Amino acid sequence: MxxxxxxxxxxxxxxxxxxxxxxxxxxxxxxxxxxxxxxxxxxxxxxxxxxxxxxxxxxxxxxxxxxxxxxxxxxxxxxxxxxxxxxxxxxxxxxxxxxxxxxxxxxxxxxxxxxxxIPALRKIIDSLLKSVPALMGILGLSILIFSIYAIIGTTFFSDVLPAEFFGSFHSSLFTLLQVVTFESWASQVARPIMHEVPWAWVYFVSFIIIGALVILNLVVAVILSYLGQDDDNVREEQMNQLFRENQELKKDIQEIKQILLEKK
Missing domain, CATH: 1.20.120.350 (Voltage-gated potassium channels. Chain C)
Structure with missing residues (x-):
């Protein structure tokens, strides 16, 4: 049965x-x-x-x-x-x-x-999962930067544009998200404010440099480091395998040499 x-x-x-x-x-x-x-x-x-x-x-x-x-x-x-x-x-x-x-x-x-x-997709997904702890640190830094700029924007620009842009902290966060994605940020947000507040260009330029360029490059750098780490691990494992095989080969040669000496 x-x-x-x-x-x-x-x-x-x-x-x-x-x-x-x-x-x-x-x-x-x-x-x-x-x-x-x-x-x-x-x-x-x-x-x-x-x-x-x-x-x-x-x-x-x-x-x-x-x-x-x-x-x-x-x-x-x-x-x-x-x-x-x-x-x-x-x-x-x-x-x-x-x-x-x-x-x-x-x-x-x-x-x-x-x-x-699919090996290529599997490698990317594995690298993304491994990089999550490091990306969480970058996420925390991004939240801090967005919060600081949202408070500044709410404080100085709440009366310049309609309330939907910088009227409150959460609306300022959404506006900054629009700015960081470069979606109509100049014509719809930056230029109207700069027309009323000339120094506002410092606010927007510094935010784009820090929030968009620096943070984005940090994310790319972290993911690429983990992608390269897999290649390094494979390479290291191959080197260790070659070292073990070399040690075994040396041992076999020593045994053969010992046998030949005994026969003499």
């Missing part, structure tokens, strides 16, 4: 690990996304609803096959599998609720699983 179960699990595993299994699932997810988009134009269409139900149960079948073929322990040891499991179970639980459209849309996010399959 145990042998039959093992044989059945092995057969299911071969199906799950087949080269066409994952492309089929991804194609089904894309098709499901098209159905969701179509439902935004044609609401209540019975054919689309039936297709959606069929796809949901295919997702359930995929889930069951993976759990059987890989084993529950192996399956749930992968965070992406836990994500898939939550999406499928949530789709079933909330299918008859107003949240069903949101849950169906979340299933499209399973395309994110393609990222680990």
């Amino acid at each position: 145990r042998q039959e179960n093992s044989s059945f699990r092995e057969s299911v595993r071969r199906i799950v690990e087949h080269q066409y299994f994952q492309p089929f699932v991804i194609g089904l997810i894309l098709f499901n996304g098209l159905i969701i988009i179509t439902e935004t134009y044609i609401t209540g269409n019975q054919f689309l609803i039936t297709l959606d139900k069929i796809i949901v149960w295919i997702f359930v079948l995929e889930l069951v096959l993976k759990i059987i073929g890989l084993g529950s322990r192996t399956y749930f040891s992968d965070k992406w599998n836990i994500f898939d499991f939550s999406i499928v179970v949530g789709s079933l639980v909330f299918y008859a609720t107003p949240f069903v459209s949101v849950m169906r849309l979340i299933r499209v996010l399973r395309l994110i699983r393609m990222i680990p399959a």
